[in-house]
Amino acid sequence: MSGFDAIDALLAEAGEKEPLPSAEERRTLRESLGLSRAQVARALGVNPSTVGGWESGRDPAGETRTKYAYFLESARTKLEPPPSPAEPAGEPGAAPAPEPESAVAPRPCVLCGGPATDEIEGFPQHLDPDECVGAPVPQPQSRSSSKQQPSPEPEAPAKPANPTKSARPAKSARPVKSAKSVKPQEDAPGTELIARSVKEALAKHGGDIEAATAALVRRAIPDAMELLDECRRGGRYDIIAHPWIPDILRKASAKGSDQIWEARPKWARPQLPPGRHEVTALDINGAYLSALKTHLPIGQLEHSTGFGHDRRRAGVHLITPPDWEHEEYLPNPLGNRDEPGPLWVTEPTLRLLLRLSGPKYGLCEAPEIHESFTSGATENLLEKFRSALRDARETAIAEGDEVTVEYVKAMYAKFVSTMGESNYNRELYRPDWMHLIRSQAFANLWMKAHRAHEQGLSVVRVMGTDELHVTGDWRRVFDEGRGVFEVKVKDVYGVGRDPEETDDTAEETDDLLAHDVPAHEVTDDA
Structure with a gap:
């Protein structure tokens, strides 16, 4: 401000x-x-x-x-009901409303859409799961109109103006288990919104692809927020735009940074086996798009101390990290950190360290947790938003629609980068989410490096969110393509030397590994 x-x-x-x-x-x-x-x-x-x-x-x-x-x-x-004390609206003989506030119609259950009778932490819902089944009751809300199913029992023609406790037996809604069957219809509005924006931009610029793309990229942030709002219709949780945040998440100065360490990798293998090696630089597609699926704190962060970790919560943690003894073939999960001692890390970084310290991997000791700022969390808070962007991207790639590809890329990349202290997005202020999503992208890249190592490839470089350099037959480990779960080749180069090479040639090829290979920090998510 x-x-x-x-x-x-x-x-x-x-x-x-x-x-x-x-x-x-x-x-x-x-x-x-x-x-x-x-x-x-x-x-x-x-x-x-x-x-x-x-x-x-x-x-x-x-x-x-x-x-x-x-x-x-x-x-x-x-x-407010019309003043007619002689005969209140509703069935004859019905009990009068005990309180004036009951004139407001019951709110829909966040799980099934039917009229809710109870409320938990501000969310109307049925406490008994059995009450979330049966024929749906028509609702006046426009947000649920696309989800309603025809009722086989239309015996309630109208709701009383003053609902009372006597109206409780009317609870009915569609079963929760039917959510999978309607998921494509729920996702459709988001993809339609993207397609409509692209169509309008092309029409406005007379079919000029470059001009339309530039215009769409410029408006990517407000369009992403509009898409988020569309995808959050009927969601179980409201996204709090500006909750209180602790000082560790505030920038020390306008050009400074806060105290959160995101664990961005920037690692090169110290030494390869003797001989000449062909290195393939792989580009990880949609790194930030995939990272939108991470454990995000729903509400305001709360402070706690102690060494335990509650997997039902998420946030940032002050830890003393474990020693890492595998630098010769795998990067440190904490990235390049010079200062020893405790540091504030995000939920994805902590979960990665805890995972690597477990019996399945046994690569390090467990980190020591000193204090945390966390809130109740869910991994699916942005799932509809992510799915709409992913589906639009996949369709555009299949159809050769590069305008939509660039537009979608700008939407998710700028959405992540501006949810902190940014003048470009005043609607969503969640620097904790920004750090968590970025760290999830780094953690995802680290796990791909580990997978390559486990499958017999030599990991040569790991950079940023989306760059993995390996030697060996990488196609037996990763699928090639432009899909979110695929990788594409960015570069191929050689390092090392054959026995017959001269010393001058050896120095030249060795320098490739140390200096000449470009370090693309962010490509797909820029």
Whole structure:
């Protein structure tokens, strides 16, 4: 935030603030009117994810707060039942509503979409899994309209204006197990959004591929946020845009860095066996795209001390790393670190070290954990977002559509790089997520290097997120192609010498390994 922005924010906060209902009621009011976040966001001139942040506890400021308060108060008024004390709406003889707030319709269960009767940590849901089965009850929410199935028992023509405890037997929804069968329809809106953006850009620039690609890359960040919001419809968790973060995740200066070590590898094998070797530089496709599947903390980070690790939580950890005694053929999982002693690492780095210290690998001792900042976590928080980008990329590659390929690449790469302290993305401020996703990409690359080593290849270099140099028949270990789970050849070069080579030639080829091979830090994710 610039100095002028800070002054504006201060003056806006100095006046008397418009009262706002609780975060829970904000979401209830919107959903009871059948409005999506995108609709509310358009009316208020903000991003849909900003509305999501307000419904998770963050408050707007200034004129936006005034407009949002007006919307909520108007929504509350619109939902109030008409004053007819003689005969309340609903079935004859029904008990009157015990509390005024019950005029708001029940919120849909985050698991099945039916009317929820209970709430856990702000999420409406059925406590009993058996209640999440049966015929679906039609809901006014637009976000669930694409997921509803026809009901074989349409015996409830209308909901009472004042639902009471007597309405509880009406719980019904489609089974949770049917989620797999509807997954393609859930993913479709995301891929359609990408295809529509590409089509519009090409039309606007008269079919000029370079101009359309450049325009799409420039708007990759807001488009990625729009796609994220679309993919989060009906999700179990709201993404909190600006939670409190500890000082270790704050930059020490504008051009400085925070205290988190991402374990980026930059390693070259000290020595190869005698002889001449052909080295293949492999490019790992979609490194950041694959890394979106990682354990991300859902809510605000909480501090803890001790040596245990709870796999149900994720965050950052202060550890004393173990010694690494395999530098001659495998890089240190911590990357190139010169300073000894404890350091703050991310969840993927810690899990990699714990995995390598286990009985299956036995490559090091377990790290010593001193303290942590963690929250309850899930590995699938960004799964629909990742799947939409992956599917669009795979389709574009199959069809030779390089415009979409470059557009998708810019979306996921810039999404990751701007979710920290960035002026280009003010909607999502999660530097912890940024570090975790990057570290997951590094951990994924390290495991590919280990796989190559285990399969008899010699690992020569490991660089950044996507560069692996090996000798040997790599095609029996990795599939070649442009898919997310495939690799492609970036370069082929020789190192070492045959016995008949002269000393001058030997020096020349040895220098290839030490100096002449370009170190492509990031290619597919740039």
